[in-house]
Amino acid sequence: MGEVVKVVRKKPRVAVKVMDKINQLIAEGRGLKPICNEDETLPSWRTVLRHIREDDEAHQKYREARTIQAECMRDEIIELTEKPLPVDPKLAMAEVNRRRLEVDVKLKHIAQMQPSHGVRSKGTEDPKSSLPTGELVLKWGGGEDQGLADSK
DSSP states (O other): OOOOOOOOOOOOSSOHHHHHHHHHHHHTTOOHHHHHHHOTTSOOHHHHHHHHHHOHHHHHHHHHHHHHHHHHHHHHHHHHHHSOOOSSHHHHHHHHHHHHHHHHHHHHHHHHTSTTSSTTOOSOSOGGGGSOOSOOOOOOSTTSOOOTTTTO
């Protein structure tokens, strides 16, 4: 008789409910490493990242959480820039510089969360391939060629 082949279905690294909890905390503005390091019931951040790389649905939900996080960060930037400054000129200048640094860090973080970055980038897309290509012709003087020889 033939052998019985047992099909083993691979269990996901991270349960859906656990991943939903992690994504909710990320969407609220928390980082993945602090989330996983502070809660003993959650898997390590490395395990979560491996799961995101391997599971398309988990990756999509993680991307959505990061997109929401970026929107929240944009709101925080606006709130930060609209806060009143201290009356003392020296303190005001120090506060402006501190806010500028915070805004710069948040903007860089938002840029890194965009689709071309991240743990799941396949690296197959050439960033230059999305740029327009073609020939650009500039003409002046009524649209006719007027070389240096013609101007003598």
